[in-house]
Structures are given as structure tokens and as C-alpha cells.
Amino acid sequence: MMIPHNFRRTVLTLAATLVLAAQQAPAYAAEDGWPRQVTHEAGTLTVEKKPQRVVSTTPSVTGVLLAIDAPVIASAATTPGSLTDAKGFFSQWAGVADERGVEVLYPRLAFDIEAIIGRDPDLVISSATGADATAQHHAELTAQGLPTIVVNYSNHSWQELATNLGKALGLETEAAAAIARFDAYAAETAAAITPPEGKATIVAYNVGGSYSIGRPSSPQAQVLTSLGFDMVGLPPALASQVTRSSDFDFISRENLSSAIIGDTVFLLNGTRADVDAFLADPVLANLPAVVNKRVYPLGPTSFRIDYYSGRQMIDTVARNFRRS
Known part of the structure; x- marks a missing residue:
């Protein structure tokens, strides 16, 4: 997918603005005085x-x-x-x-x-x-x-x-600066990669013996959205067959193939070995993402997103989609 030059310039401008904001002014007004x-x-x-x-x-x-x-x-x-x-x-x-x-x-x-x-x-x-x-x-x-x-x-x-x-x-300025740095890093990375066409789904594949689909509102999906991916979760028709958490919908392995509707799959906590296991799973053999080899890891620290693991996840994604 070609990224228009104007879009790349806009993203880079946004990144520069976010960095400048982090350096010059807090995003939230500091509270004066104690207690x-x-x-x-x-x-x-x-x-x-x-x-x-x-x-x-x-x-x-x-x-x-x-x-x-x-x-x-x-x-x-x-x-x-x-x-x-x-x-x-x-x-x-x-x-x-x-x-x-x-x-x-x-x-x-x-x-x-x-x-x-x-x-x-x-x-x-x-x-x-x-x-x-x-x-x-x-x-x-x-x-x-x-x-x-x-x-x-x-x-x-x-x-x-x-x-x-x-x-x-009493660290309002520091908190705002950390958020701005993270957003700037995501924006800079978004300008340097080319996401594939179509939708993307996050899958927790055999994590602790369970299987689940990430919601588009999950922290991991939000990071991917900031990088330019179009995220999709569980098909509505399967909503009654899952156990819901705040960020993931848990489903049986037998129903996993029908629960994955993204053209691209990202594996939560995933490494290259997990990608290979996913691609070799006969239950998933007919998935478009498997047929087209569009399955990618999010890295072993992606199970919970904070400032540091979020940046590691961004780096992991960028390695597979960075423009040469």
C-alpha cells in the first residue's frame, strides 16, 4: 500500500509537535501546593x-x-x-x-x-x-x-x-512528557512503515492454554491503530460463544478459525516460534492470513502495555513493515 507523501509529511510534523510539547509545556496543568x-x-x-x-x-x-x-x-x-x-x-x-x-x-x-x-x-x-x-x-x-x-x-x-x-x-509535567514521547515515537514509526491492505486481528494463541481475540479498544490494538493498521475484533455472530474480558474475547480452539476475520494476524506475546506454530496449525490452515503468510509477532512483552513494553511492541511491528 503506497503512503501519500503528504500523509507522511503530516505524520512527521505531528511527531515533531509532540516532542516539542513534551519539552516545552505539560499537557495537564500542574497542581500547586500540598497537601x-x-x-x-x-x-x-x-x-x-x-x-x-x-x-x-x-x-x-x-x-x-x-x-x-x-x-x-x-x-x-x-x-x-x-x-x-x-x-x-x-x-x-x-x-x-x-x-x-x-x-x-x-x-x-x-x-x-x-x-x-x-x-x-x-x-x-x-x-x-x-x-x-x-x-x-x-x-x-x-x-x-x-x-x-x-x-x-x-x-x-x-x-x-x-x-x-x-x-x-506532583509529577504532572513528567507524566505529560512521557505520554508525548510515546505518541511521538509511534508517529515517527508510522511514517516509516507500510501497513498492508485490509483488516488486522490480534490473537492470543495458546497463551496459558487459552485462545482469544483482541478487541479494537484494547491497548495493543490502539498502538497498532496509531501505526496505521485497521483493527477488527470478534465477528458479532460469535459474541454469545465467548467469555469476555476488558480487552480480549476468549473462545475455544475449535472456533478459533471462524473468530479470526483479519487479513493480517498479530500474535499477542508472540515470537517467531509462535508464528511458525500458528502457521502450522491444521485448524487454521484455510485462514487468509495463514495462506498469505501474513502472521506476525507482537513480542513477548506485549501481554501488558506500558511505556516500555509499548515501545518494544512498536519496534517489533516496525521490523516487519518498515519500508526499505
Whole structure:
């Protein structure tokens, strides 16, 4: 598909504008003065002064905190595996955490209030959902005099989390700059690639033994849309046959072929090996995307989009569609 010169020029101009905005002015008005009232998932917290020692009990949000330059001194770690470093920090932001001296709060998501108390934080970031949820310990934390904000990353984009946390931490300018940098990076990449004709579908193929179709409103689909792809989700006729989550519709493997209507398929968490397995699956042999070999990985860190994993996903997509 040929991209008109005027369109490329417009995208590049947009990218330059976004970078300039990030450098010169915040997108959101800074709040002056302390204390601040912060409404969060578990109630309202008065933040007495700008936090200087933040601990995160939710590694799924630690990347957002790092992206807005929050003073994170320690983060909970998950069980080490293929998506983490040896400590259990997610690989997309582990290097940044190391550069900034972020230490392990406690390992393997094994909640340890004594470890939190020992860090003497002036703000604790907690999660209401997910494997790293610690909202059930909110009363325990507050009883120890630990100011705690509970967030829900399951129904908020990383940009929304960044904006809200930026306000709570007095980092509105930094949050706006991170979002602008990300948008500029996507715009620059969009100007350098040629998306194929037709619709595109995100498929979670045999992820944890399950199969699902990404919604066009999912964070992953939104990134692909910003790169110029025309995203499509589950056919409406199959809506009654799926289990719905906020971003993906789960379906049986037997019905997977009828659930994929995109001319191009992107595999969530996918690597080249996953693409090969998808192409070799006899259940999917007649899909246009398989016949035409238009199946691509989104990369192993695409399971949850934050500032860092989102950029890695953009890089993965660009490698397959960059113009020579």
C-alpha cells in the first residue's frame, strides 16, 4: 500500500509537535501546593507533601512509575521467568530500574509488610487487581501509618495511570512528557512503515492454554491503530460463544478459525516460534492470513502495555513493515 507523501509529511510534523510539547509545556496543568487529596480505588488519601520515597507492591505498575520519573526506591518482584530478569523485574523496565537503583521490595509477589515498613516509604502504590494485587492488605498498611494509593490497571491504560499518578506525586509535567514521547515515537514509526491492505486481528494463541481475540479498544490494538493498521475484533455472530474480558474475547480452539476475520494476524506475546506454530496449525490452515503468510509477532512483552513494553511492541511491528 503506497503512503501519500503528504500523509507522511503530516505524520512527521505531528511527531515533531509532540516532542516539542513534551519539552516545552505539560499537557495537564500542574497542581500547586500540598497537601493534596487523592481519590483512589480504596478511598481518599491526603498526600501531605511531594513524595520522595515511593515503593511499589505491584510490578505491573512499576514501569509506569519509572516512565514518569517517580522516586521509586523499591518494587515487589514476580517469580523470575522468561519475561523477567533474574530478580523478577519485568524485562521491559528492569534495566531502567537497575540504573535508578530500584531494589527488590520482596520476591515472588510474597507480600511482606515488614519489608515495606523497613523501606520507610512516604507513599505505597498498590493494585486492586491482578496477580500482584495487594488491596486486601490496604487496612493493614494504613494501620501502620503507610500512606497507600490503590490503582486498578485492568481497566485503565498506562497513560491514564501515568496521568493520575502524576497528579498524586506532583509529577504532572513528567507524566505529560512521557505520554508525548510515546505518541511521538509511534508517529515517527508510522511514517516509516507500510501497513498492508485490509483488516488486522490480534490473537492470543495458546497463551496459558487459552485462545482469544483482541478487541479494537484494547491497548495493543490502539498502538497498532496509531501505526496505521485497521483493527477488527470478534465477528458479532460469535459474541454469545465467548467469555469476555476488558480487552480480549476468549473462545475455544475449535472456533478459533471462524473468530479470526483479519487479513493480517498479530500474535499477542508472540515470537517467531509462535508464528511458525500458528502457521502450522491444521485448524487454521484455510485462514487468509495463514495462506498469505501474513502472521506476525507482537513480542513477548506485549501481554501488558506500558511505556516500555509499548515501545518494544512498536519496534517489533516496525521490523516487519518498515519500508526499505
